[in-house]
Amino acid sequence: MKNVVLILFLLLFFSCQDNKEIESENFQPTINWNLNDVDAININENELKSSLEKIIYLDDLRSIGIIYNNQLIFEHYNIGDTTSKFPVYSITKSVLSAIFGQLIDQNIIEDEYDKIDKYLDLIRIKDPEIKTQIKIDNLLTMNSGIQDDTNYIIRNDPISYILDKDLLYQPGLGWNYSSAGTHVLSAVFSEITNQNAEDYAKEYLFGPLGITDFYWQADLNGLSNGGWGLSLRLRDMLKFGNLYVNKGKWDDSQLISRRWIEKSTSKISTFRSGSGAWSYLPDNESGYGYLWWVNSIANKNVFSALGYGGQYIILDDARKLVIAIASRESSTRNYRQRISNLVFNELITIFPKIDT
Template sequence: MNFREVEEFFKTKNVHAFLVHQHGEKKVTYYKAEECTSTPYKINSITKSIMALLIGIAIDKGYIENVHTPIKTWIPHIPKEKEKLTLYHLLTMTTGEKWYEFKKEAIFPKEFANANNWVEHIVDTPMNEDPGIAMNYNSGSSHLLSYILQEATSMTTEVFAMKYLFEPMRIEDVTWQQDAQGVYNGGFGMAMLVEDLLKIGILCLQKGEWDGQQLISKQWIEESTESLFRTYEHVGSYGYQWWILNSHKDDFPYHTYFAMGFGGQFIIVIPQLELVSVIHSYMPKRGLIPLQQFLAYIKNEYSF
């Protein structure tokens, strides 16, 4: 696979970068302009998938017991109806809360973003179904993961990320927004270099190993990227803050998982092909097009 036709297609769109790493080496390096190589771009909801990696590290290191720990451990004032919510429900976005953020594509959660206290807003959001039943896209769940990480580790999420993930991988040029209370945004608000996004994908492909060091347990990577809940018909399934294409349900030849940011940012991992791809674009109304084009090429190549 040389991905030339995909690259040519992306040249006609507002795609800043397209990278493909396969079998241990870079196969494609496309940047729309020279400055794209050194610009830290917003990655929007790819932040969620990085947040899940941080939760995995916190569990590996004993700061958090396991995914089934009730969130009231860190939020003791939580309403009675939410006392059974666990980290698992946050990771899989199956909290059962009345939250509107996704139709054909993601919709910016203005009510949440405009709240004076994000954590309190999430905690006070009512439920309209039992937890663990269905996935409903919810940036609030991701933000609670960041809050809980800070409570569990007595570090800010940024300090924890730098210490256990970014510094070991030499990821330095990162900016990350905070809410009014100083909690780093678990659902969006991070910016980094495209090359560093590729590192994140390679780390996952290598089952959490980087430069001879196991930064995240192999078990966590496998558990996070398992197809757990069906989502929206045109997107696939969901794991722990990762989107999943299931070869049995999505008419796609390989188990694939990906991080997705609003407007067209993606980290795509296809373990069977030993492949990681990063696409960074800004197409607010048609953000799924780069992903669909890339996957269509993979599927077409597979058919021969």
């Protein structure tokens, strides 16, 4: 009862904005959406209240939600409400990774090691002898060598525009973040399935998760943008994260294989964070899996889907913890550093690990 009072107190304390009343969603029993029906969660109430208070008063925060052990324990909106869709930018990449895993699970492709010229015509591309060496897993791990030129989205032939540029290095011999590379991945996906990533996700991923209200931007040829372009509700961000925390299982269905979840969120590439474009990540040895970021917190891996401007789905499967955050696209670097420090170094550690 004491912990129920804590949740009610937190809700009352932080509900200073004019939003629609938060309603319970009962259509998916995998997550208990009823904020007033929370079992004992064995946390330090003062620490949780203090940490959340620091976060929700940050100027650039739009919304934050927390699921712990399959229960929604906190949800707050500075902008919008439970019906609002927020642009999640590069979190789109992690969704693309998920549906690629489903293709392998469904035996549509054998594995992620096919070369892309099996599906794309590279004959007229500059330096085809090098670019035909790019494999699907190179695109998933950001080590294809493809430059990060986001102007592809306004080009009439985006894939040719991307692949006509010189590679930064031989495929597999470096690492660079590239939204252009993941748009090529979207093109490969569409060639394999004969449908857009959006349509496939609607049927095999979002549909089973009960995600019905979303938007996915397309390029000028109608191809789902592989680099960014998704807009999701906060609760749908939480659903996607909770699917990964539960190793791909949703209710009684294994939507994504455990093997793919674990491989996607392992450190396939490693580098030091704390500098460059992603300097607001924890300052330690970071890693990158199959379009997921991986960081070490208290000697345990915490993995994240991240998007421009401070969009986060942060997962700690040892705690069965999902934290989703939507921020203003115009958020400052100071904001992103501040919220990352609060979440990675403070908020996560408040929650006890779950015995499994």
